[in-house]
Amino acid sequence: MKLPEPILTKRIPCHPHADPKGRHIVSYDEFVKTGGYRALEKALDLEPAQVLATVKDAVLRGRGGAGFPAGLKWSFLAPDDGKGSRYLCINCDEAEPGTFKDRLLVDFDPHLVLEGIAITCFACKLDVAYFFIRGEYHHQARVMERAIEEAYAAGIFGKQGLMRGKAKFAVECHVHRGAGAYICGEETGLLEAIEGKRGWPRVKPPFPAVKGLFGRPTIVNNVETLAAVPPIIERGVAWWKSIGVESSFGGMASYGPKLMGVSGHVNRPGCFEAPLGITLSSLVNDYAGGMRQGKKFKGAIAGGVSMGVLGTDQFDAVMDFDIGRRCGVLGLGTACPTIFDEDTDMVAIARNCARFFMNESCGQCTPCREGSGWIYKLLTRIERGDATTADLDLLVEVAGSMGLSEGTTICGLADGNNWAVRTIVTKFRSEFERRVKPKFVPIHLVAR
Amino acid sequence: MSWKTHLSGTTIVPRPQVQLCTPAMKERWQRELLPRYATSHGALMPILHDVQHAYRHIPYAAMLEIAAFLKLAPSEVLDTVSFYEEYTTEPVGRCVIGICQTFACEICGHKAILDHVRARLGIDVHETTDDGMFTLLAMECLGSCDSAPVALFNDTLHERLTIERVDRLIDEARASVGHSQVVHS
Ligand SMILES: Cc1cc2nc3c(=O)[nH]c(=O)nc-3n(C[C@H](O)[C@H](O)[C@H](O)COP(=O)(O)O)c2cc1C
Ligand code: SF4
Ligand code: FES
Numbered sequence A: 001m002k003l004p005e006p007i008l009t010k011r012i013p014c015h016p017h018a019d020p021k022g023r024h025i026v027s028y029d030e031f032v033k034t035g036g037y038r039a040l041e042k043a044l045d046l047e048p049a050q051v052l053a054t055v056k057d058a059v060l061r062g063r064g065g066a067g068f069p070a071g072l073k074w075s076f077l078a079p080d081d082g083k084g085s086r087y088l089c090i091n092c093d094e095a096e097p098g099t100f101k102d103r104l105l106v107d108f109d110p111h112l113v114l115e116g117i118a119i120t121c122f123a124c125k126l127d128v129a130y131f132f133i134r135g136e137y138h139h140q141a142r143v144m145e146r147a148i149e150e151a152y153a154a155g156i157f158g159k160q161g162l163m164r165g166k167a168k169f170a171v172e173c174h175v176h177r178g179a180g181a182y183i184c185g186e187e188t189g190l191l192e193a194i195e196g197k198r199g200w201p202r203v204k205p206p207f208p209a210v211k212g213l214f215g216r217p218t219i220v221n222n223v224e225t226l227a228a229v230p231p232i233i234e235r236g237v238a239w240w241k242s243i244g245v246e247s248s249f250g251g252m253a254s255y256g257p258k259l260m261g262v263s264g265h266v267n268r269p270g271c272f273e274a275p276l277g278i279t280l281s282s283l284v285n286d287y288a289g290g291m292r293q294g295k296k297f298k299g300a301i302a303g304g305v306s307m308g309v310l311g312t313d314q315f316d317a318v319m320d321f322d323i324g325r326r327c328g329v330l331g332l333g334t335a336c337p338t339i340f341d342e343d344t345d346m347v348a349i350a351r352n353c354a355r356f357f358m359n360e361s362c363g364q365c366t367p368c369r370e371g372s373g374w375i376y377k378l379l380t381r382i383e384r385g386d387a388t389t390a391d392l393d394l395l396v397e398v399a400g401s402m403g404l405s406e407g408t409t410i411c412g413l414a415d416g417n418n419w420a421v422r423t424i425v426t427k428f429r430s431e432f433e434r435r436v437k438p439k440f441v442p443i444h445l446v447a448r
Numbered sequence B: 001m002s003w004k005t006h007l008s009g010t011t012i013v014p015r016p017q018v019q020l021c022t023p024a025m026k027e028r029w030q031r032e033l034l035p036r037y038a039t040s041h042g043a044l045m046p047i048l049h050d051v052q053h054a055y056r057h058i059p060y061a062a063m064l065e066i067a068a069f070l071k072l073a074p075s076e077v078l079d080t081v082s083f084y085e086e087y088t089t090e091p092v093g094r095c096v097i098g099i100c101q102t103f104a105c106e107i108c109g110h111k112a113i114l115d116h117v118r119a120r121l122g123i124d125v126h127e128t129t130d131d132g133m134f135t136l137l138a139m140e141c142l143g144s145c146d147s148a149p150v151a152l153f154n155d156t157l158h159e160r161l162t163i164e165r166v167d168r169l170i171d172e173a174r175a176s177v178g179h180s181q182v183v184h185s
Helices: A028-033 A038-044 A048-057 A070-075 A102-108 A110-124 A138-153 A187-194 A223-227 A229-235 A237-241 A280-287 A323-327 A346-360 A366-384 A389-400 A413-427 A429-435 A443-447 B023-036 B040-055 B060-070 B074-083 B110-121 B163-179
Strands: A087-092 A128-133 A172-177 A218-222 A257-264 A270-275 A297-301 A338-341 B095-100 B134-139 B151-153 B156-158
Touching: A028 A110, A028 A138, A038 A110, A038 A229, A048 A070, A048 A110, A048 A229, A070 A110, A070 A218, A087 A110, A087 A187, A087 A223, A102 A110, A102 A138, A102 A223, A102 A257, A110 A128, A110 A138, A110 A218, A110 A223, A110 A229, A128 A138, A128 A187, A138 A172, A138 B156, A172 B040, A187 A218, A187 B040, A218 A223, A223 A229, A229 A237, A257 A280, A270 A280, A280 A297, A346 A366, A346 A413, A346 A429, A366 A389, A366 A413, A366 A429, A389 A413, A389 A429, A413 A429, B023 B040, B040 B060, B040 B074, B060 B074, B095 B110, B095 B163, B110 B134, B110 B163, B151 B163
Parallel strands: A087 A128, A087 A218, A128 A172, A257 A338, B095 B134
Antiparallel strands: A257 A270, A297 A338, B095 B151, B151 B156
8 A cells, every 4th residue: 555645745755755865854945836835825715614624524633642633622622712822732742662753744844844833723713832842852943943933934923914914813833842751742741841840741621622731722733633734725625535544443534644653673664654554564565675684573562652562463453543443552653663573572672661651650640650660670570580470460460550541540651551561461471471480379278 | 750859958059159040041031932931930941951051950059040030939940850851950961972772772782882882981871971071871762763773962863873883973072072161060
């Protein structure tokens, strides 16, 4: 499965459409020459409600992890009470291990993202946009700042109104740099960070659309979600829906192209644009040049570590938003798989994931703060060969008890830890069992 | 990140004669940063980035100055400083080497590079060399897994690292020492 033409990567050469060697930062002038800001122009001829309805009809599902439809989220916004600013926060935290897709857009085509921001602000009547970018993306923050300057100079943003005053509605856009905390990718943690506080996620409800940044109605969207808005406005809902797949369970469909970053044991790791519904094996073989050294596929981190792992028999997993139900993972996540070959030590991978969650837990909820440390300690013990089978069960029990879905934590970081650890241990159980000592239970105790 | 605690109730904050947040810095914050946010608290993170960059750490005395500037309680400033990894209360080296240790880099050989840097600089992770030149960090996924293993040298990401390349980068960092500024602490 291949896209007839690149869409989000129209100006960013990517395999198999073009040679990545030709990549460069697309300036404002080049962007406009290649059809940029036409979708904004078109949107401004419509009523905001019409723009919102178009995105809603297109079923543009969020690309940041949860897959929540953007148009629907926008329609939950509290009506404008005229009592102050309403905000758009763009989530470029991209700290999910294995994920490197938003970076591609910001690195080379920042104006595509800015066009999406401008259209979204117009559709939802949001007058200030904060581009939240993780602290480690130094270069990307500079590229974005430069692009925003260009956009101001060209009259896209600023007091005169969108698009040199074509619309009365004015939008301000700023970069806000994070400072090294994964949890600021969680939407309410992100809001706290923009408010200058520690990035502790908030208890929901109230949801940001009602009470968000500085207590005002706020929309949080991923970079890639917003980058998909201009093509939808320009080419229409029917075109968008012609890409991707329907749900196999009669649920919500997975339309559109998706950036998928493939890393790990493949010949040509990189970020590719593929239609939703492509199989993992096709992604690896047709896009990423196949398995490295012709080795066999053993497993993969599905789409960011929080989603869990795919087992050896799931190489043909279909990458769409149904993948969670179909393959026993949490969901599609960021659709950036890390591929492991037959020689990979899955116990080491599990330990590595557990360390990540332990380091990045914000510490608000006891099950996550304490559980993540326990899990890491249990896994290091298993890796060393000092554990027993009972520890393995304890591991699954501790991991399985934490998370939003278990009702024990404030945010989804703990669910990520839960799924990552539980899926690795269950799908590669024999490998773990080989590393632990059996635990003998005295028979008379059991009999009584 | 979250629960490294130490006794702070009896901390005596040194108050140097000089102003750490210079009038020029404050003027820029007033002009560029404050108007961007609905509250003065909002401007705290960009201000902290500035101070961290200027002094390679955020001295307690500077936190007091920032609190006064933003009309916040000093504890609110410390709260934010202590939460984020990029802000430090002790000076970091002139060159901060952050090696990615997450799984995509691990399966592509981050360990050999980390061990090599450790041995060559004679420091462990989260330590700074005695001459204040290098700080070594093990970081989580830097969003560049396709070019693993990777590391940040200050603001610059270096991809597809080998031991030879890391050695060269360390040599270059040492050679450029003359150009960097002195720590005021
Ligand atoms: C622990 C955690 C980390 C997250 N990190 C990110 C992230 O780095 N980038 C992102 O876009 N969304 C991240 N999310 C998802 C956001 O909370 C939110 O759902 C998303 O930004 C919404 O945008 P979308 O609807 O456009 O996908 C994270 C969620 C959790 C629970
Ligand atoms: S689940 Fe973990 S990361 Fe999320 S709020 Fe609770 S402690 Fe923090
Ligand atoms: S795992 Fe090292 S950059 Fe992602």
